[in-house]
Amino acid sequence: MVIMTRTDPPRDVIRVAVSTVIFSLRRDRPGAPASVVLPLVRRTRNPHEGLWALPGGWLDATEQLETAASRTLAETTGLAPSYLEQLYAFGDVGRSSDRVVSIVYWALLREGAQLPEDAENVAWFDAAHLPPLAFDHNHIVEYALWRLRNKVGYSRIAHGLLPDLFTLADLREVYEAILDRDLDPANFRRQVENSGTLIPTDRFRTGSHRPARLYRYNQDVELAERGPLRDPSPTRHQKAAS
Amino acid sequence: MVIMTRTDPPRDVIRVAVSTVIFSLRRDRPGAPASVVLPLVRRTRNPHEGLWALPGGWLDATEQLETAASRTLAETTGLAPSYLEQLYAFGDVGRSSDRVVSIVYWALLREGAQLPEDAENVAWFDAAHLPPLAFDHNHIVEYALWRLRNKVGYSRIAHGLLPDLFTLADLREVYEAILDRDLDPANFRRQVENSGTLIPTDRFRTGSHRPARLYRYNQDVELAERGPLRDPSPTRHQKAAS
Numbered sequence: 097m098v099i100m101t102r103t104d105p106p107r108d109v110i111r112v113a114v115s116t117v118i119f120s121l122r123r124d125r126p127g128a129p130a131s132v133v134l135p136l137v138r139r140t141r142n143p144h145e146g147l148w149a150l151p152g153g154w155l156d157a158t159e160q161l162e163t164a165a166s167r168t169l170a171e172t173t174g175l176a177p178s179y180l181e182q183l184y185a186f187g188d189v190g191r192s193s194d195r196v197v198s199i200v201y202w203a204l205l206r207e208g209a210q211l212p213e214d215a216e217n218v219a220w221f222d223a224a225h226l227p228p229l230a231f232d233h234n235h236i237v238e239y240a241l242w243r244l245r246n247k248v249g250y251s252r253i254a255h256g257l258l259p260d261l262f263t264l265a266d267l268r269e270v271y272e273a274i275l276d277r278d279l280d281p282a283n284f285r286r287q288v289e290n291s292g293t294l295i296p297t298d299r300f301r302t303g304s305h306r307p308a309r310l311y312r313y314n315q316d317v318e319l320a321e322r323g324p325l326r327d328p329s330p331t332r333h334q335k336a337a338s
Numbered sequence: 339m340v341i342m343t344r345t346d347p348p349r350d351v352i353r354v355a356v357s358t359v360i361f362s363l364r365r366d367r368p369g370a371p372a373s374v375v376l377p378l379v380r381r382t383r384n385p386h387e388g389l390w391a392l393p394g395g396w397l398d399a400t401e402q403l404e405t406a407a408s409r410t411l412a413e414t415t416g417l418a419p420s421y422l423e424q425l426y427a428f429g430d431v432g433r434s435s436d437r438v439v440s441i442v443y444w445a446l447l448r449e450g451a452q453l454p455e456d457a458e459n460v461a462w463f464d465a466a467h468l469p470p471l472a473f474d475h476n477h478i479v480e481y482a483l484w485r486l487r488n489k490v491g492y493s494r495i496a497h498g499l500l501p502d503l504f505t506l507a508d509l510r511e512v513y514e515a516i517l518d519r520d521l522d523p524a525n526f527r528r529q530v531e532n533s534g535t536l537i538p539t540d541r542f543r544t545g546s547h548r549p550a551r552l553y554r555y556n557q558d559v560e561l562a563e564r565g566p567l568r569d570p571s572p573t574r575h576q577k578a579a580s
Contacts, residue, residue, distance in 0.1 A: 108399045110354045112429075112439055157350045157437045161429040185427040185441045187354075187403040195399045197354055199427045199439070 113198045114165045115152030115233075117183065117240040118175060120205040121257050121273055122220060130207065130273040131222050132244075134237065136229070137172045138217040143193060144230035148221070150237070151175075152198070165201040174212035177203035183240055191232045202240050204256030224276060248274050252293050255313045263301055263308040264288060355440045356407045357394030357475075359425065359482040360417060363449040363499050363515055364462060372449065372515040373464050374486075376479065378471070379414045380459035385435060386472035390463070392479070393417075394440070407443040416454035419445035425482055433474045444482050446498030466518060490516050494535055497555045505543055505550040506530060 121130040136148040153168035155161065165180050180201040187197035211218055221227075223241055226234060247253045254270045268284045288294060293314050300307035363372040378390040395410035397403065407422050422443040429439035453460055463469075465483055468476060489495045496512045510526045530536060535556050542549035 109351065110397060110399050112352045112354065155352060155429075155439075157352050158431060160431055161427065161439070182426060184424060185403065187397075187441065189400060189402055197397075197403070197439070197441070199429065 110195045110197060112155040113152055113196050114155055114161060114168055115150040115198050115200050115236070116165050116169045116180065117150060117200060117202040117237060118169070118173075118177060118205055119202070119223065119240070119244060119257070120209050120220070121207040121270065122222075123207075130269050131224065132241070132273050132276075133220045134223055135173050135175065135211065135218055136221050136226075138219075139230055140217060147230040148219075148227060148233075149230035150200075150233050151218075155199070161199055162201065165199075173218050174215055175205070175209065177205055179203065183243065184236075186232060186236055188232065198236075200236055200240070202243075204253070206257060206259055244274055252313060258313075261297060261299065261310040261312055263310060265308060267294075267311070352437045352439060354397040355394055355438050356397055356403060356410055357392040357440050357442050357478070358407050358411045358422065359392060359442060359444040359479060360411070360415075360419060360447055361444070361465065361482070361486060361499070362447040362451050362462070363512065364464075365449075372511050373466065374483070374515050374518075375462045376465055377415045377417060377453065377460055378463050380461075381472055382459060389472040390461075390469060390475075391472035392442075392475050393460075397441070403441055404443065407441075415460050416457055417447070417451065419447055421445065425485065426478075428474060428478055430474065440478075442478055442482070444485075446495065448499060448501055486516055487518075494555060500555075503539060503541065503552040503554055505552060507550060509536075509553070 117134055119132050119134055122133045123130050135151060137151050139145050139147055139149050151169045151172040153164070153171065155164045159167070161182070162180055166176070169180075170176055180203050183200045183202045185197055185199050189195065191198075211220070223237060226237060228234065229237070244253070248271060254267060254274065257270050257274075258266060264285050265281070267288065268279055268281060271284070272279055294311045295314055297310050297312055299310040301310055359376055361374050361376055364375045365372050377393060379393050381387050381389055381391050393411045393414040395406070395413065397406045401409070403424070404422055408418070411422075412418055422445045425442045425444040427439055427441050429437075431437065433440075453462070465479060468479060470476065471479070486495070490513060496509060496516065499512050500508060506527050507523070509530065510521055510523060513526070514521055536553045537556055539552050539554055541552040543552055
């Protein structure tokens with residue numbers, strides 16, 4: 097039998113936290129190249145008081161993981177993305193003075209997402225130029241960026257950063273921001289048109305340049321991995337059973 | 339102040355467990371189609387005594403997540419895969435009577451992996467024909483299978499189930515087992531040869547059929563996502579700094 101207070105957990109207790117990485121795009125001025133940015137929250141207490149950290153907090157014992165991610169995100173930044181995807185569980189022994197396993201979620205927000213006007217201690221940061229963050233949060237952001245770059249090659253995840261209608265130049269700029277490198281416009285157009293994931297519309301964007309056709313993405317395709325979806329064609333086991 | 343015993347955690351405590359899904363291939367007889375199989379462990383205590391479950395156990399507060407996965411796997415099945423990859427954190431409120439967040443790892447083992455001869459309460463099961471498992475483990479296996487099927491399309495993960503040298507028919511059989519459907523041999527050969535991920539050797543497998551060339555996979559390519567790897571070409575930020 098041991099005697100302890102609720103606020104002083106025993107040394108063999110493992111605590112579970114949730115954090116969220118939200119990527120969006122920002123440009124310094126209209127027409128400038130877009131950069132990948134994310135919101136960070138300044139810590140107002142120790143450990144790491146004064147350092148910036150990912151939005152997050154403790155998991156409540158009666159709360160679903162994703163609910164906890166949405167709740168702590170809303171409490172700290174006022175942001176409410178339309179969906180959150182689980183990224184990874186970070187649980188290294190030395191990442192905090194207590195033993196904390198952080199279940200990290202991530203989301204994409206379209207360019208121009210705003211923080212609430214009265215938001216304190218929260219700001220957007222360029223993902224490629226972060227200051228030293230609290231805990232292992234630099235490492236977590238690096239991992240999230242790696243996943244984003246990796247995923248942009250085989251999924252339609254870039255569309256999560258775009259409005260409903262966009263030009264091929266808009267789409268290329270998203271790829272360039274994510275991959276942090278310039279892409280050849282003609283090659284890019286050819287690859288995207290061959291992929292069959294975009295639907296051309298009859299609308300054009302006009303302005304100082306020649307009119308550019310607006311596209312939308314095919315709503316039938318997955319935006320990102322969201323769960324165990326099935327291929328609709330029958331499996332060998334299903335065929336054998338029928 | 340509350341008084342409690344160490345074996346009776348308070349209601350607001352969240353416990354952290356690790357489990358591992360290990361996929362391998364089996365055939366009922368030589369030459370028969372291969373099936374995806376995984377090892378399960380029969381529970382010898384409540385809850386769910388007598389039901390089969392994924393190998394796993396509690397995370398120790400001083401133990402890394404992956405170390406805990408390897409340790410509990412070795413303790414329950416005697417298996418030691420060359421690498422484990424984190425799959426997902428399952429933490430639904432109702433998945434156990436206590437609140438348990440399970441960090442699930444997965445691994446692939448080549449066809450023919452053996453359980454120790456003295457292994458008790460552990461056996462291989464066909465992933466497509468599982469009995470009702472303990473907790474939410476059917477759901478976890480479904481998710482792992484979905485990830486495997488999804489990933490086989492854009493990574494070289496199938497090679498984790500193959501020996502060093504293999505024929506194109508061997509590789510196709512792995513794809514057929516994972517995708518649970520028959521593939522056209524000529525189409526498959528063309529796609530694989532165009533992918534550039536295989537290196538033909540000068541060796542052939544001979545036997546009752548005409549000799550079949552043996553291939554090995556390109557060791558320079560990633561077997562699976564194993565961490566934040568960088569594209570070796572310079573980024574725009576690196577270019578601007580140089």
